[in-house]
Every structure is written in structure tokens, then in C-alpha cells.
């Protein structure tokens with residue numbers, strides 16, 4: 001039976017005005033953000049994430065910055081014994097099913113050290129201004145040999161001016177603030193937090209991302225080979 005219960009409301013601090021903007025935008029986006037990949041980019045990203053996942057059966061797993069909970073749902077279906085789904089947007093969390101929903105910040109996790117065998121985080125680390133602090137916090141809640149699998153908008157795409165955008169119910173287009181973290185910065189942050197990076201992979205326009213949509217052939221021609229998604233698997237070495 002799919003159900004949602006609110007387990008915990010962590011004390012959340014808004015450290016920068018930009019964080020408040022990000023939260024407000026995701027609250028607004030939530031109504032059109034179903035818990036399934038809802039565009040070609042997300043479908044290609046999810047296929048890559050699934051390829052990088054360790055076996056989830058009998059595991060305690062955290063879907064970090066879960067949004068409406070598409071990964072939480074897949075993790076429950078994959079046989080995880082415990083799935084927690086954490087996000088800062090209550091409007092996003094309302095849609096989570098198959099997992100316990102936790103309202104909280106991904107940089108101050110309300111969990112004891114070593115609580116999870118795996119942490120999955122889709123398309124959210126670019127909202128952390130301090131990648132090192134984010135990585136340390138994730139490493140803290142990972143059990144020994146636990147795995148972190150995460151994705152984000154690729155730094156090369158962000159550097160080329162691409163942004164994460166959506167259209168709200170009034171038809172206004174919004175761009176969500178994003179912190180560009182290079183691939184090298186990800187490697188450094190993981191290593192400093194005691195994680196071993198096992199895989200660094202990309203989704204490239206016109207190659208792994210090639211699903212047709214209106215105007216796609218021109219877009220894929222123009223941006224052919226541009227990495228648009230970065231995905232990383234790292235394990236806790238202690």
C-alpha cells in the first residue's frame with residue numbers, strides 16, 4: 001500500500017535570500033512536478049541513475065531533495081526496507097508515496113550518523129552553495145561501505161548559459177538559481193568527505209539524450225555532444 005506520513009520537521013534556517021527564492025520557486029513548481037520523469041532530460045537522467053544504483057533490496061535508503069518523490073517510489077519498488085524522502089518544499093513532499101516524508105534541509109540532515117546504506121539525490125546538489133559541506137553531511141549519514149548516487153545539471157551546460165526553467169500555472173517562465181560545481185570540485189569534495197568516487201558519467205545532447213520533442217532536431221544539432229547531466233556514484237570508505 002502506498003502511503004505517506006510526515007516523520008519529522010527539521011529546524012530549517014534560510015541562510016541566504018537565494019535559498020528562499022529557490023524554495024518559493026519549487027513550491028510554485030510542485031503543482032506541475034509529478035513523481036515520474038516528466039520530460040526527455042529527466043528520462044535520460046533516470047536511466048543513467050538506475051544504471052549507477054547498487055542493489056537496493058533490504059537497504060535503508062534516503063531520497064535526498066526528493067521533490068515529489070520519484071526516486072523514493074522506485075526505491076520502495078526495488079525492495080528497500082526503509083525509504084525516507086527529504087525535501088525542503090512541503091508542496092513537493094505532499095506528493096510523496098511509498099516512503100516516509102521528512103521536511104528538512106539537505107545540508108543539516110535530521111538523522112543520526114551511519115543511518116543509511118544508500119543515499120540517492122536527483123538533480124539537486126546545484127542548490128547547495130557549499131559542495132564540501134553538502135558532501136560531508138551526506139557522508140556522515142552513510143553507513144560504512146554505503147553508496148551515494150546523485151545527479152545534477154551538468155556544469156558545462158550551466159557554464160554555457162543553460163538554466164533549470166519551468167512555466168507556472170499563469171504561464172510565467174522561471175529560472176531556478178543554480179551553483180555551478182565543476183566535475184573536479186565534485187571529486188575533491190567526495191575525497192575530502194571520505195568517499196571513493198567509483199563512477200562519473202554524463203548524459204550528452206543528441207547522444208544519450210535523443211528523444212524527439214517539438215524542435216528537438218535543431219536543438220540536438222546545435223548542442224550535439226554537450227553534456228547536460230552529470231551523475232556520480234561514490235562509496236563510504238570507512
Ligand SMILES: C[S@@+](CC[C@H](N)C(=O)[O-])C[C@H]1O[C@@H](n2cnc3c(N)ncnc32)[C@H](O)[C@@H]1O
Nearest residue numbers: 026065066067087088089105106122123124127
Ligand atoms: C529539480 S528538483 C529534483 C527533485 C527530485 N530529486 C527529482 O529528481 O525528481 C530539486 C529539489 O531540491 C529541493 N531542494 C532545494 N534546496 C534544498 C535544500 N537545501 N534542502 C532540501 N531540499 C532542497 C527542492 O525543493 C526540489 O524539490
